[in-house]
Amino acid sequence: MQVDLKEVEEACKQLYIRALKMLPDDIKQGIAQLKAIETDARAQVVLQTMVTNIQIAERDDNLLCQDTGLPIYNVKIGSNVQVDGMALKAAIRQGCERATREYPLRSSVVHPITRKNNHTSCGIEMPAIHLDFMADAETLVIEMIPKGSGSENNSFLKMAIPAEGMKGVKAFVIECVVAAGGKTCPPTIVGVGVGGTSDQCVALAKKAATRPLGTACSDTDGALLETELSAAVNHLGVGPQGLGGDATAFAVQVEVAATHITMNPVAVNMQCHSARRARATFTPAGLVYGY
Structure with missing residues (x-):
C-alpha cells in the first residue's frame, strides 16, 4: 500500500482537533460507572460536573479542556506499507502545526530554556512521534494523544x-x-x-x-x-x-x-479524567477515524 502523505498531513491535523473535542466512549462510560458507585455527596457533584462539561463540549463543538497538551503521535506501520519515514514524520509535524494555526488552538509548547512559544504546538523533538510496526500488512495507524501538563x-x-x-x-x-x-x-x-x-x-x-x-x-x-x-x-x-x-x-x-x-x-x-485520544486507520479501502 502506497501512503498519500498529503492525506496523512490532513489526518494528523484533524486528529489533534478531534482528540481535543471528543472524549472516547470508554472514558465516558468509565465516568458513568464511577458515578454509579460513588458514596461521597461532594464527589457525586464533581463527577456530574465532569459529565456536564463533556456534554457541553460535544453540543457546542468546543474543547474539553483549555490545556491542549503536548502532542503525541503513535504510528504503527504494516509490513506492506510503502512510505518514506522522514517524509512521514514531516507530514505529521505539518498536520500538527496546521491544527494549531488553522483551528486555532492554544499552543502549549515552548523551548525548555528560553520558554519561547512559536504558537505551532511544535518545537525541538515535538510533536513526540513514536514509530512501531504491526502484523496487518496493508494498514497504517496513527494515534494522537494530547497529554496535558x-x-x-x-x-x-x-x-x-x-x-x-x-x-x-x-x-x-x-x-x-x-x-x-x-x-x-x-x-x-x-x-x-x-x-x-x-x-x-x-x-x-x-x-x-x-x-x-x-x-x-x-x-x-x-x-x-x-x-x-x-x-x-x-x-x-x-x-x-x-x-x-x-x-x-x-x-x-x-x-x-x-x-x-x-x-x-x-x-x-x-x-487525567479527560483522557483524550483519536485514531486514523489507513487501508487500501480508505481512511477511517476512531479512538
Whole structure:
C-alpha cells in the first residue's frame, strides 16, 4: 500500500482537533460507572460536573479542556506499507502545526530554556512521534494523544532492587498516587511500567496510562497486578479532583518488560479524567477515524 502523505498531513491535523473535542466512549462510560458507585455527596457533584462539561463540549463543538497538551503521535506501520519515514514524520509535524494555526488552538509548547512559544504546538523533538510496526500488512495507524501538563507533571521513576519485591512496587505506586493528589484532575488512569531499562520503563508507564479502559496487560502477572492496584488506589480517599471520595482512578494499568537480574525499575505516569485520544486507520479501502 502506497501512503498519500498529503492525506496523512490532513489526518494528523484533524486528529489533534478531534482528540481535543471528543472524549472516547470508554472514558465516558468509565465516568458513568464511577458515578454509579460513588458514596461521597461532594464527589457525586464533581463527577456530574465532569459529565456536564463533556456534554457541553460535544453540543457546542468546543474543547474539553483549555490545556491542549503536548502532542503525541503513535504510528504503527504494516509490513506492506510503502512510505518514506522522514517524509512521514514531516507530514505529521505539518498536520500538527496546521491544527494549531488553522483551528486555532492554544499552543502549549515552548523551548525548555528560553520558554519561547512559536504558537505551532511544535518545537525541538515535538510533536513526540513514536514509530512501531504491526502484523496487518496493508494498514497504517496513527494515534494522537494530547497529554496535558497536569497529568504529565505527575510522572515518577524508581530504580527499585529485586529485594524490595512486588511489595515495594505496589508501595511506590500508592505513594505516587497520594503525592499527586488532586493535581492530576482525578479520577485518573494510573499507568505503571515495570522492568526494562530506565527510559523503557517510563515509556511503558505512558503506554499503560494511554491505553483504552477495559483493556488488560498481555502478561498474566501484569494483569493480576493491575487488578490488585486498581482496588487499592480507590481506597485512598483522594476522590474526584482530590476533594475526597471513592473515585480516585478509573483503573491502574500496567505494562511490563524483561529487566536485569540486579534491578527492577518501576515508573508511574498518570492520565487525567479527560483522557483524550483519536485514531486514523489507513487501508487500501480508505481512511477511517476512531479512538
